[in-house]
Amino acid sequence: MKKKIVTAITFILVIATGVFTVNHLSHKDDIPEEGWRAANIEALSDGENIDENSWYCRQTNVCRINIGVGGEVKLLGGTILHADSQGFVTIDGVVICSRGGNDMCKPIECKDLYETIFGK
Amino acid sequence: MGRLAILAIIMPLLLACSAGKDLSSYEIDIDNKAEVESIFADYTYVLLETTDKAILTDVKKMDVSDKYISVQNRKQVVVFDRNGKFLSKIDAFGRGHGEYVSLDDYAIQDSRVYILSRVQKMINVYDLSGRYIKSFKLKDWYSHIVFCGKDTVIMSSENANMSKKNFLVYDVANGRKIKAFDPFGKNENLLLGNYTPFCGKSEKGFYVTHPFDHDIYEIDSEGIKPYMSLSFAGKGKLPSGAASMSYAELLEATTHKSAVQSLGLFCKLGNCCVVTFDMFGKIGGMGAYVCRIDSNGQCRTACIGDKFSDAFPYLTKPMAVYKDCLVSICPAELIVQVEKYYKLSNFSRLGLTKDSNYVVFFNRLAH
Numbered sequence: 001m002k003k004k005i006v007t008a009i010t011f012i013l014v015i016a017t018g019v020f021t022v023n024h025l026s027h028k029d030d031i032p033e034e035g036w037r038a039a040n041i042e043a044l045s046d047g048e049n050i051d052e053n054s055w056y057c058r059q060t061n062v063c064r065i066n067i068g069v070g071g072e073v074k075l076l077g078g079t080i081l082h083a084d085s086q087g088f089v090t091i092d093g094v095v096i097c098s099r100g101g102n103d104m105c106k107p108i109e110c111k112d113l114y115e116t117i118f119g120k
Numbered sequence: 121m122g123r124l125a126i127l128a129i130i131m132p133l134l135l136a137c138s139a140g141k142d143l144s145s146y147e148i149d150i151d152n153k154a155e156v157e158s159i160f161a162d163y164t165y166v167l168l169e170t171t172d173k174a175i176l177t178d179v180k181k182m183d184v185s186d187k188y189i190s191v192q193n194r195k196q197v198v199v200f201d202r203n204g205k206f207l208s209k210i211d212a213f214g215r216g217h218g219e220y221v222s223l224d225d226y227a228i229q230d231s232r233v234y235i236l237s238r239v240q241k242m243i244n245v246y247d248l249s250g251r252y253i254k255s256f257k258l259k260d261w262y263s264h265i266v267f268c269g270k271d272t273v274i275m276s277s278e279n280a281n282m283s284k285k286n287f288l289v290y291d292v293a294n295g296r297k298i299k300a301f302d303p304f305g306k307n308e309n310l311l312l313g314n315y316t317p318f319c320g321k322s323e324k325g326f327y328v329t330h331p332f333d334h335d336i337y338e339i340d341s342e343g344i345k346p347y348m349s350l351s352f353a354g355k356g357k358l359p360s361g362a363a364s365m366s367y368a369e370l371l372e373a374t375t376h377k378s379a380v381q382s383l384g385l386f387c388k389l390g391n392c393c394v395v396t397f398d399m400f401g402k403i404g405g406m407g408a409y410v411c412r413i414d415s416n417g418q419c420r421t422a423c424i425g426d427k428f429s430d431a432f433p434y435l436t437k438p439m440a441v442y443k444d445c446l447v448s449i450c451p452a453e454l455i456v457q458v459e460k461y462y463k464l465s466n467f468s469r470l471g472l473t474k475d476s477n478y479v480v481f482f483n484r485l486a487h
Binding site: 088 | 310314375406426428436
């Protein structure tokens with residue numbers, strides 16, 4: 001009887017250890033809030049020194065061009081695109097800069113990205 | 121005793137293996153094409169009121185709730201009721217008190233419009249008469265905002281802020297941070313203007329995506345967890361080594377290529393689901409695709425606009441999810457053009473002209 005009780009307790013302990021390990025592993029990204037807070041203070045204190053105007057960011061956008069059903073455009077590089085069933089062509093590539101642009105962030109306008117071969 | 125000991129060793133291993141296994145994985149074969157008629161059942165529409173105050177010209181984002189249809193039109197937010205009647209316009213672009221220098225996203229809650237300005241690191245709050253109420257100054261850059269509770273918002277940064285955490289849960293009743301999570305390694309300094317991470321509403325919160333990542337996650341005020349993993353067979357794949365590339369490199373490698381940069385909207389319909397995405401092709405350039413994933417894992421994909429549909433002649437890229445509908449918005453000028461070319465008169469006989477306001481289409485998904 002005593003042997004059975006010891007065996008059962010051993011079994012429960014091993015299972016409990018296993019479950020704890022699994023939970024711990026599957027939540028390894030859940031670093032306690034206090035730990036993040038400490039890391040954040042450093043990161044945010046850097047951020048506070050950056051004036052909104054001194055920070056730039058490239059932002060892409062799409063160009064939607066109405067060339068009419070049956071129309072065609074040629075992209076820079078030579079790719080020819082046909083209008084969809086509603087007469088539109090949509091292309092990637094326009095770049096907006098958060099402030100004016102510099103050598104790493106140059107604004108690009110839609111009209112600079114294609115030429116209309118056939119269409120309105 | 122021997123069998124019990126073996127069981128005791130195996131059980132934790134089995135549990136460990138099953139811990140990350142609840143994620144569903146599906147492969148999308150874009151060449152397994154479907155007609156839009158097999159994805160959508162029918163559509164209804166709402167004519168937005170044509171008034172000088174509310175003429176839309178360049179819609180960046182739209183949202184639909186039980187009470188409102190709201191639209192980001194350039195640097196304004198225009199709010200209509202569900203019948204299309206104009207209610208309000210927030211038009212405070214500028215550098216003065218109560219104004220914003222960028223309008224990156226907005227959210228509406230309790231008759232108030234919350235405008236997120238990434239450049240200013242600020243949320244401005246207005247009532248539906250357009251009157252400025254107050255601002256919340258944030259400590260970092262965020263690009264998108266949704267309400268996940270009465271006074272709680274989640275904001276996202278898309279790997280582009282200083283604290284290097286993608287999501288911030290914020291209390292707009294008291295103006296305080298609640299929680300930040302989803303850390304990332306490098307500030308990408310690149311925003312994808314046509315991208316929004318909040319792709320649909322889930323039972324607990326929202327489904328979200330990341331740029332250049334084909335997985336769908338579920339987010340609420342507690343955190344983010346993987347929900348579904350999608351991959352593309354052939355067309356749509358990201359370049360090899362994508363995981364180690366920067367957003368700028370990925371953008372360059374995928375621009376005007378047949379690769380899906382990011383997923384669009386996501387909607388659950390009982391045992392199946394629908395996901396949208398854009399991909400470049402020779403017809404129409406960046407084509408809008410709608411993929412239906414059935415309960416047996418079969419995926420069928422329709423490209424909107426690659427050919428004319430008699431049943432859905434005005435269907436354009438969906439911009440919002442509302443219940444079992446993918447919602448699209450179409451300029452009157454385009455409707456007039458389509459009706460002229462395909463000899464239709466559904467809207468012209470209602471008096472719609474090219475000077476009328478946009479029309480919102482509720483495209484109901486087939487169950």
